[in-house]
Amino acid sequence: MILQIYEEIYKRKTFTIPQIVDALMPEYGICGRDYIRKMVSQAVFKLVREGQVRKIGDDPVVFENLYPTTEDPVEVNSKICPVCGKKFYPRRGIQDKYCSRRCYEKAKTTRRKADTRKRVRAYMHSADEKAKNKGKKWTHSDDQLLRELLEENMTHKEIAEKLGRTVYSVRWRVQKLGLAGGVNHG
Numbered sequence: 001m002i003l004q005i006y007e008e009i010y011k012r013k014t015f016t017i018p019q020i021v022d023a024l025m026p027e028y029g030i031c032g033r034d035y036i037r038k039m040v041s042q043a044v045f046k047l048v049r050e051g052q053v054r055k056i057g058d059d060p061v062v063f064e065n066l067y068p069t070t071e072d073p074v075e076v077n078s079k080i081c082p083v084c085g086k087k088f089y090p091r092r093g094i095q096d097k098y099c100s101r102r103c104y105e106k107a108k109t110t111r112r113k114a115d116t117r118k119r120v121r122a123y124m125h126s127a128d129e130k131a132k133n134k135g136k137k138w139t140h141s142d143d144q145l146l147r148e149l150l151e152e153n154m155t156h157k158e159i160a161e162k163l164g165r166t167v168y169s170v171r172w173r174v175q176k177l178g179l180a181g182g183v184n185h186g
């Protein structure tokens with residue numbers, strides 16, 4: 001079995017102990033997985049002591065074979081964390097897609113914020129389609145009403161509904177008349 005263990009390690013560039021155990025199971029399964037695992041661990045740590053193998057990952061534990069015997073050695077699949085850009089070895093669960101729980105939580109927060117922005121946007125413009133004065137010229141009395149409503153602290157959304165305009169149109173007019181700078185941003 002020992003020879004087979006070394007053979008499996010030598011043909012890999014990177015590996016985990018469970019991978020070597022899996023490779024041995026078809027032939028040595030009768031010895032039991034725990035026993036095989038013990039033998040593999042012993043072999044790996046012997047190679048580490050000899051400087052042939054080194055540990056390159058902690059979670060999960062990944063080893064690198066510094067002197068692979070084949071030209072195209074087998075590698076453990078690594079991924080790039082989409083949050084921090086770090087290379088990592090995926091495991092099931094959270095660490096399948098992100099390098100750590102921290103990056104997973106970060107991605108979740110970012111996603112949630114984007115969702116909120118989308119919902120706010122949808123709400124802001126929900127009445128735009130039905131705006132009855134959409135595309136019509138702003139008259140003097142429209143402007144006057146706009147000023148009054150702004151003074152009443154109505155939001156752009158509320159003003160848009162009241163005037164039958166889109167939120168964009170109200171914002172544009174507010175800018176145009178130099179009425180921006182108040183507290184009205186809603």
Ligand SMILES: [Zn+2]
Binds near residue numbers: 082083099103
């Ligand atoms: Zn990360």
